[in-house]
Structure formats: structure tokens, C-alpha cells
Amino acid sequence: MSAVTLNAARPPARPVERGEARLLGGGLAAVAVLLLVFVVLPLGTLFLRSLYDRNDAFVGLANFAAFLNTPSLLTSVANSVTVALISTAITVTLAFAYAFAITRTRMPGKALFKLLAQIPILAPSLLPAIALVYLFGNKGFLRDLLMGHSIYGPIGIVMGEVFYTFPHAVMILTVALSGADARLYEAAEALGARPWRRFLTITLPGARYGLISALFVVFTLVVTDFGVPKVIGGSYNVLATDVYKQVVGQQNFGVGAVVGMVLLVPAVLAFAADWIGQRRQMALLSARSVPYRPRRRPLGDGLALAFCGLVAAVLAGMLGMAAFASLVTLWPYNLTLTLANYDFAAFDSAGWASYANSIRMAAWTAAAGTVLVFTGAWLVERSPAAPVLAGVVRLMAIVPLAVPGMVLGLAYIFFFNAPWNPLGGLYHGMAILVLSTVVHFYTVGHLTAATALKQLDREFEAVSASLKVPVWTTFWRVTVPLCLPAILDIAIYLFVNAMTTVSAVVFLYSPDTKPASVAVLNMDDAGEVAGAAAMAMMIVYTSAGVRVLHAVLSWALQRRTQAWRAR
């Protein structure tokens, strides 16, 4: 049997007062209603369109039939799955090793490596695309590395997707690996277990929930992402570009909705996996546990440093290439450097205003989103009653991951702009952008919060209950401080994603709220590759600045509130 059996049997849900139980149930119901209104109903409105043709005539399942008869359908499905499997295998392996090095070794510069892992998330998807073309395209610096293969196809897609999904996986896996009970390792060592065996029987099972989450998050992100395959995939069809063709190329919402529904399949599987993982996962940190502190191992630490250094160098290299692209006069014929590309007013009438819009939008998304995501996850994990309701909320929290942004954006138009919708006032202005972005990135935040919460022993609450401390006091005084690193991670995740997101908001912005990420696409559309790269780099600099601020803040907090992790 695995070492998990070392964990004490899960204590019963804490005995709560009746009033408390009612309040918690009410809170959970409120989260359920929010997710219902902002996830399920809009998507439902869109998916109903799969039963109608372009002229709003009811056609039953004709769109499904049309989809199944698409000549390239099988190719698209096979391509999607192939690319997603390869990308997931590469990303999760790399991310696990990287997260392991950050959490379980004594290599130097861990904080720096944690920051560098976030590079891809700071960059609008256009940047890696530009970088890949400038590196591996037919005029690229490193094209010979591809040995005659074209970057425009599966190779380019996999490279782009690994780059794009890496930070998501690192984020989940770092949280999953950061909490460990030193007693398990001490006991194993005392019993003579070799390091490899300790890894297989303690580390892996302990991180199982995070690992499964990471696998499904990466897989689903790859399957639903259309940004990378659209720009670098050439003629290699995947399901996500099929949605693009139907919705943007042909305005055929019915068939687009059908493909959107097909893309939900991995999310449903993810939910099943989440549910299984969740039943198996024990609390890693019981009230009695002793935080694990890695020992100095010169060889292992050196290897970890070399590995992380290599990965970080690749990530930074891609960004550096993009930064270079933003300074070049005319690729590839005139490589003189210039700052002219940063004069945005020359290419875009909105100029710097869209940059200000993005900052406002990202700040709101981080503030509102973090409160909602963390409180929601806590209610799901800790509500004493209503396991069914908790399950429903958990499912609704997974769904957004599988919804391509384009589908979400259209669904929001159909739902919030409907004449009968009392929430129609939200449709104009910043609110709809913030809401759609919170929803779009809800899942990874939720999984991070849930992973952090699962590692906290319920005994904390049992003890405080027996001391007659109200449950919200425990939440505020114990749970939130203990989970603070995860909470900050969620906030920064929402912030940087809000800075770069395009696919949903492109349908939702109004003249006064155009975000910088859309300006980037518009400039690229207009042929101003360098200008687009320059605006994208402004997004990167901003997010990086906020990210560094966050690192300083985390470090300070760590010292104040996380001292318990040390022995």
C-alpha cells in the first residue's frame, strides 16, 4: 500500500452550528447562482443555437449532421488529439521537474526561477508566434534546427502550446508539491526506503491531485486554444480553428456551437478525474504535520539548477526574440534597431488609451475574481452540507476551461444583449469585460485554490469549532492566512491573463473600453508587426512589473504568515 495510508482517516465534517451551516449553504448557493448566470445560461443560450440555421429557422439536429459530414472532421479530431497529447506530455513532464526543483531542492535562485516560469503568461499569444517565426521560420535564425521541416504545422503548434501552457502547469504543480509532511519522509528513510522509492510512494501520491489537474488543464487548454494554431499552424486543421472558420469565417453560429460543444468533452472528463482525485486525496498537512524542508544535496541541487536554467533560458530567449522584433525596422531585410514602433498613435487612433483600459480591466478582474474564486472554492471544499450542490458548483467551475474564448464571447452577446435580459445594462462598458475574463480564467484559479485548501487538514476547523470559534473567523484568521501564497498566485494569474486575453473580449469591448490586447491584434492585422510587438511588449513589461511587486509582497508575507511551514 502506498504511504497515503499514513494519513489519519478523514475526520467527519466539522460540527457546525445550525446558523453557520445555513450561512455556508447560502454562500454556496450564491456562488452556484453566480456561476449559473455567468457560465451556464450564456453557454446554454449559445448551444441552443446549434438547433437553428442561419436564418433562425429550427432545424433540429441538422447542424450536428452537417458537422459530422464535414470532410475534414476526422482529420481535425485526430490532429487536435495528437497535438494535445504530445504537448501535454512534454509540458507536464517539464513542469513537474521544474516545480519539483523549486519546491523540493535547495538550489539557489528559486524565487527567480518561479518568476521566470511565468514569462509565457505575461505575453500576448502573438509574441510567441512572432518569436517562433523569427527563430524557426523560413528566414529564421535557427531554421536549420528543424532539419527541413516547416514550422507552419504540428511542430509549430506543439512548440507554441508548450510555451503557452507551461506556466499554468507549473502554477498548479508548485502548489501541489509545496506542502509535504516531513514525518512521512523521515519514517520512510528510517525504514530504509531509497530516494526513488520515496519519490514514488510519497511525493507522487501526495501530488496526485495537482498532477491530474495539471494534465487535464494542459490538455484542455491545447484542445481549445485557437490562437497558436491560427497563427502558426498553417494548413494543419484542429477543432479550435474549425470553430474559428465557422464563426468568424462564415458566421455560421449553429455549426460553431456544435464544435464548441464537442470541445466540452475533455472538460467533462476533467471533471470526472477531478472528482476521482478528490475522493482519493487526503489532507497532506494535518494539524500535527511537520513541514518538509529539503536537505542540501550538491549533485541533485546542481542538476535542478542546470535544468531550470535551461528551461528559463529558452523562455527568456523567446521573449528576447519578441523584444528584438519590436525594435526592428523591417524584418528580415533591415535589422536596424529603432524605437519608432512604440509610437502607437501613429498606427492606432486609440494610441495609449487602450493600454490604460487594459490596466483598469486587469485590476478589476484580479480584485473581484480572487475574492469570488477563493471564497467559492472554500465553500465547495468546506461546506458541511449539500454535497450535491458542491458537486454542481465544482462542475460549473471546470466548464469555463473548455470553452474557447470565442464561444464565450459570442455566448455573452447572445445572453446579455438579449432584449429580455434584465442584466442587459452590463453589456456596455467595463463590467462585461471583467466578468467574461473572470469566467474565462475561473478554472485554473479554482483548481489552485482547491489544491491549496485540500492540503489543509479539516482538523483546523474541527478544533476551532470545539473552541466555539465561528466558522468565518476560522476562515479569516486561519484559512486565508495559510492559503495566502495561493491567493496571491490566483490574483496575479487573473491580472496577467486579463492583460493578454483576446478571444472573448474581442466581441465584447465598446468604443471606450478597447483593451491593449485587442489593439495588438488590430495592429498586426494592419500589417504593423513591429508596432504590434511593441504594444505586446508594453503588456509584458507591465505584467512583469506587477509580477515582481507580487514576488516582493509574497516574500514579505511569507515571512510574516508562513513561518509555520518552518520547523
Next chain:
Amino acid sequence: MTFRSALLGAAALLTLAAGSAEAATTTRLTVYTALENEQLDPYRKAFEADNPGVEIRWVRDSTGIITAKLLAEKDNPQADVIWGVAASSLMILDAQGMLLPYAPKEAGALKAAFRDAKTPPAWVGMDAWMGAICFNTVEAEKKKLPKPTSWADLAKPEYEGQIVMPNPASSGTGFLSVSGWLQTMGEPAGWAYMDRLDRNIAVYTHSGSKPCKMAAAGEYPIGISIEYTGAQQKTKGAPIDVILASEGAGWEMEATAIVKGTKNLEAAQKLADWAATRKANELYVNFYQVTAHPGVTKDTPNYPKDAEAAMIKTNDFRWAAEHRDAILAEWSKRYDAKSEPKK
């Protein structure tokens, strides 16, 4: 309520009051457009100077996105006017009953092909753009590729793997080329031509301007795209020639229409009137050589000469619109199921 929040509330009320006072004197028109960014400011300023009291608020995106947004908002339209969106998109909206037919004052002076055939017309054209070949002279030199002058040239074996073109299922530009070939060559010959051309295509892209940008950046020597992007890239210094094929080019036009249900009808009509004036066409001609007004044309820098002569004479938009689904299905069946890109 704290003092500060009271203050904030008061400030918000004041802003609102100021906003509505301003709104009383000016009408804000929400205009959906796919115009290029560089055109937005000159067009808006010129219109507002001639029409005091009317302000334009742009919602701008690429043709596909803006058309999808308009269609999705059908039950509760947000746009007052559409100015600078492909006529074929406006025909889709018209078929959905979303446009308010209106004859601008000077519409009679425009070329007949640049007006909707109905009276009053549902949309009125502004200018035309057409399918063109972007040819990178530096890369062609290295690869010893001759300069193509016709569509037929592009199907020759020496160009194998050297051409990029937009996927017509994703891009209106791709579709206008395909529709142009089918109309000029006839259906069987058109498809046979595309079969031969397909062997030479390295990549089908999802964006219409991308092939020309790829050619400009030397990724592939030849891009089938539009002449506007070609001229623009050439102006920026890219070593490309913009070629209009000798058989004639498929073309499309930008057009203006009023959205049915607009609450600012009077202002919307002012814009529709203005967009059809000679003065407006004299602005359009700074970017496109062929405009709706018969007297307005000039040699735009780096633009291929005699563009109007290259446009195919009978471009049947209605035929193209009606057969679009069938054409795309056939196209996808023939060329879209490729799994590996050619080298």
C-alpha cells in the same frame, strides 16, 4: 457611508449630469467598421467637421469578427451605422432584415455596380479592393523564380511549395479569389485550376492579408492576397511587387448601410449621405485606387497601375453569396483535409 464614499458618489453624479448635458447637444453615432486603423481618424474628422453635432464612436475589428458581432446582436442591435464593411457581409445582414434601406442624396452619381440594386438601396459602396499576387523579388532572385503575370502562371510546376494563400473558409479575401476564378473560368475549369494550384500551395492561412505579409517578410516568395496590403507593405520598404493577374482579379467592395432600429436615424442618414459624397470618395482614394465615384481616382503610391481595368467585369455577388456554402464545402473536401503541410 463614509465621507469619502459620499464624495465619490457626488462626483459620479456630477459626471453623469455633465455627460447628459453634453449629450443633449451632440448625437453620438455608434459606427461598426472594418476600415483600416489608419483610415479611422481622417474619415471621422472630415465627417464631423461637415456635420457639427454628430460624433462618431468607432467599433472596429476585422471583417469576420465585426460581421459575427453584428449578427449576434441581431435581436438588439447596438450599431447605428455600418461604414466600411465588405458588401458581401452587408448582403448577409440584409438577408436577415437587419438593414434600413436608404438612398443617400448623391448616390445617383455613383457607379451602378457600387450600389445595391434595390430601390432604395440597402447598402452603398465606397471603394473596391481586389485579389493580387505579392511577389518577393529578393527571394525569387535567390530561388531563380520567374515573375508570374497571370493566375495560370501560378499553377506551373516551378512554383511548387512557394505560394501562400488564405483559406476561403476562414477569410473573405480567400473567398473572393476562389469566387473570382470560378466566375471567370467556369465551374469545372475553375476547380481543375485550383487542383493544380493546390500542388504549389505551401500553406493556407486563416487571415486574408497574411499571405502578402509572409511574402513581404520573405517566408515564402509568393502570396495570393489583396492589393491594398501589397501597396502598404511595399511602402514600408518590403522588396515586393504587387501583381494584378492578366486574367482579371476577383474583387470586393467596402460599403455603408444604416442599421434598422437605430435611435439616431437623422444622424445616421447624415452619415450615409456624407459617405456617398464626392468629398468622401476623395478621402477613400488616398487608400484605394478604385472608388464608387466615377470621377475619383488617382495613382496611389506603390499601387498597381490600372487597377480598375483588372477587376473582373461581371462580379456576381449574389451568385457568390448564394453558392458560398456549396463552394466552401467543395473546397474543404478537396484541399482542407490535408494533414501535413507541404515543404
